[in-house]
Amino acid sequence: MNKFKRIATYTFLSAAAIVSIFPFLWMLVSMTNRSVDVTQGRLLPGTHLFENLRVLFESVNMVTALVNSTIIAVITTFFTLLIGSLAGYGFEIYRTPGKDRVFNLLLLSMMIPFAAIMIPLYRLFGGVSSTVSFLGIDTLAAAILPTVITAFFIFFFRQNTKMFAKDLVEAGRIDGLSELGIFFRIYLPTMKTTYAAAAIIAFMNSWNNYLWPLVVLQSPENQTIPLLISNLGAGYTPDFGVIMTAIVIATLPTAIVFFIMQKHFVAGMMGSVKG
Amino acid sequence: MKDFHYKKSWLIALALAVFLVLAACSSDEESGASGDGGEEPDKITAWAWDPNFNIAALDIAKESYDDDIDLEIIENAQDDIVSKLNTGLSSGSMKGMPNIVLIEDQRAQSFLQSYPDAFYPIDDYINPDDFASYKLAPTSFDDQQYGLPFDTGVTGLFFRTDYLEEAGYSMEDLTDITWEKYIEIGQDVKEKTGKDMISLDPNDLGIIRIMIQSAGVWYVDEEGTNVNITDNEPLRKAFENYKAMMEADFIKANSDWSQYLAAFNGGDVATVPSGNWIGASIEAEEEQSGNWGVAPIPRLDMDGAVNASNLGGSSFYVLDIPGKEQAAEFLGDTFGADEEFYQELVNEVGALGTYTPASDGEAYQKENEFFGDQSLISDFSTWVEDIPSVNYGMHTYAIEDILAAEMQNYLKGKSLDDALADAQGQAEAQLK
Structure with a gap:
């Protein structure tokens, strides 16, 4: 009976694994096939990988898009972590009257969909364009700024800070560390796993971000990867083999970031801190 | 106090760093898009x-x-x-x-x-x-x-000459026909060759738009403002034709563009009634060269309908x-x-x-080898002149979403009057 149960479990899990990994495999297979083969659902690897790569790199500026996406994602991730953790730490450690009300207000802002603030934001950046041109429409800075910090990350860091041993703060103060010293020398090293988890989420969000970069970035020199892929699929006769190749390349950086930080990510999501 | 100073200078340093990073990642050259200033742009x-x-x-x-x-x-x-x-x-x-x-x-x-x-x-x-x-x-x-x-987007009836021939039809039999005749031929082709006649996506009523524009009407009236569904005779006819096609059982359903392309690239359907631009996708499967032809699009069986439309x-x-x-x-x-x-x-x-x-011009007269040496461009440009003019109004796609849902109800057995009346009501409520 026990054996039967085990077989059933493994059968179910294998089926679930196949279902979840199949789209990814199909993507890898399709990057080696002709567009016509892709549309006809060919499941075997073909011989068109290099042809697809050649067409991709000849027809669009993949390198520029990769560089732009990387710049945006890295800067966004850095400032998200810095500001998010400072704010989360502040909300949890310090006592201020009305602190929780402010925090609730912040959480409320999570409910406003981005599409609702997009037009005012565009207007704002349009207005800035004529005076401070490096912050205006069609600059990477404009793509980064509105996405650099969201209430989610402040919430995320505050929740995780609840696990942080507050005695350490007291100990730091007695030993004469400044408040920022405590943050950078004690809090930051202890919370590494939380930072890793937040880094993965922030990097992925930024790397895959579509709507705001689409609206605010105009010139091809500033194009990001999701915009480039959107363009590839926009023709009257899209080349699906080439599109798949571009998607595989676009997936690689997030996959790499995830695998590097995977160990910390799991620990960070569990909210555990080893004291 | 010392602490305070430290904090303050640190914050200033951070602000400066943010400023520098942002300045660095904005491109040096002025962006090409024009601003709302008065001067002429260089680009x-x-x-x-x-x-x-x-x-x-x-x-x-x-x-x-x-x-x-x-x-x-x-x-x-x-x-x-x-x-x-x-x-x-x-x-x-x-x-x-x-x-x-x-x-x-x-x-x-x-x-x-x-x-x-x-x-x-x-x-x-x-x-x-x-x-x-x-x-x-x-x-x-x-x-x-x-x-x-x-x-x-002048339309044409792209068809597989080999399949149609096998079923006993030539270019002439497909020229200037009605949709009723098209359905008849479709049933015959299915019977004799086993091939489906057409591939359709239930969520895309492109073929309905083709049908109604050939009779000079649209989802809205001539002013482009009022929803025109219940009293729209061509639309009614188009719905009936659509249902007849579904019931004739010669439709290969698709749910997205790639499946639509696959249907004809894979040789599964005998005809593709669509805009002339679909030609490039059809030619993508080089092995089928010489096996395609293009006839004028079928028309609705009513006065004023012509064998020309647009998509x-x-x-x-x-x-x-x-x-x-x-x-x-x-x-x-x-x-x-x-x-x-x-x-x-x-x-x-x-x-x-x-x-x-x-x-x-001479380029328009050129023969196309893929389409059995037919002078495709010349044919299309003749048909362009016959396309009835309609006012598309502002809400084509919003109305079409409503119609697509009602079409499903109609196919499931709802009466045509009810389906169209409901669509009219929903569209008016939504667009007010």
């Missing part, structure tokens, strides 16, 4: 989609233009252009907007009517009578011509920002006047414009 920008078609057409126009113009052509997906334009224009900031933009005809009125001040009339730069008449209603507003009519097609618009005169002149001298340019367009890109003086 004209154009947004369009599809590198092999619209972008290629702009490239050729740029080359054939005699005057000096620094034109930057930027490729954006069509849906992306719609989002970008909507955001930019409704924010009231024209910053970052292009000088020239390509808009699909069925969407044009929603832009022209929502943002009338954002576009620049080009009556002084072209002669609207030079273009196919059906293109003028969607591209003009308030008696002013805003759009430069570009490609046509898709788009036009160029000039935004009312600095550089508009230069942009309009460029469009007027190329797309608006240059017959040679249109010959090149046919030869190099396979794009069929709606500039009628060009249709006598």
Whole structure:
């Protein structure tokens, strides 16, 4: 009976694994096939990988898009972590009257969909364009700024800070560390796993971000990867083999970031801190 | 106190770092898009989609233009252009907007009517009578011509000559037929060859639009404002035809574009009634060369219906920002006047414009080997002239979503009167 149960479990899990990994495999297979083969659902690897790569790199500026996406994602991730953790730490450690009300207000802002603030934001950046041109429409800075910090990350860091041993703060103060010293020398090293988890989420969000970069970035020199892929699929006769190749390349950086930080990510999501 | 100073200077340092990083990642060169300042821009920008078609057409126009113009052509997906334009224009900031933009005809009125001040009339730069008449209603507003009519979506009945022959039909049997006749032939083909007649996506009523425009009506009335569904005889007929096709059991259903392409690239269907632009996708499967032909699109069985219709097609618009005169002149001298340019367009890109003086050129007479040496372009440009003109109004796609849902109810057994009346009610409620 026990054996039967085990077989059933493994059968179910294998089926679930196949279902979840199949789209990814199909993507890898399709990057080696002709567009016509892709549309006809060919499941075997073909011989068109290099042809697809050649067409991709000849027809669009993949390198520029990769560089732009990387710049945006890295800067966004850095400032998200810095500001998010400072704010989360502040909300949890310090006592201020009305602190929780402010925090609730912040959480409320999570409910406003981005599409609702997009037009005012565009207007704002349009207005800035004529005076401070490096912050205006069609600059990477404009793509980064509105996405650099969201209430989610402040919430995320505050929740995780609840696990942080507050005695350490007291100990730091007695030993004469400044408040920022405590943050950078004690809090930051202890919370590494939380930072890793937040880094993965922030990097992925930024790397895959579509709507705001689409609206605010105009010139091809500033194009990001999701915009480039959107363009590839926009023709009257899209080349699906080439599109798949571009998607595989676009997936690689997030996959790499995830695998590097995977160990910390799991620990960070569990909210555990080893004291 | 010391602590305070430390904190303060640290914050200033951070602010400085943010400033420097942001400054560093903004490009040094001034962006090409024009601002809302008064001075002439050094560069004209154009947004369009599809590198092999619209972008290629702009490239050729740029080359054939005699005057000096620094034109930057930027490729954006069509849906992306719609989002970008909507955001930019409704924010009231024209910053970052292009000088020239390509808009699909069925969407044009929603832009022209929502943002009338954002576009620049080009009556002084072209002669609207030079273009196919059906293109003028969607591209003009308030008696002013805003759009430069570009490609046509003139429809044709693409068909597999080998399958039809096997079932005993020739080009002649498919010429100038009604949809009823088409369904009859379809049943016969299915019986004799086992092949489906057509591939349809239940969520895309493109074929309904083809049918009703061939009778000169649309989802809205002639003014383009009132929903016109219940008393719309051609639409009623189109629904009946659609149901008859479904019941004839010769439809290969698809749920997205790639499956649609696969249906004919894979040789599963005998006909593809669609816009002329589908030709490029059909030719993508080289092995089927010589096995395709194109007949005129079937018509509705009623007075006033013709064997010509339209699906898709788009036009160029000039935004009312600095550089508009230069942009309009460029469009007027190329797309608006240059017959040679249109010959090149046919030869190099396979794009069929709606500039009628060009249709006598030699490129239009060329035979197409893939389609059994048929003079495809010439045939299409003859049919272009017969396309009835309709006012697409502002809400084609919103109404179509409602109709697609009611179509499913109708197929499941709801009476046609009820289905159309419900659609009319929903559409009126939604668009008020």
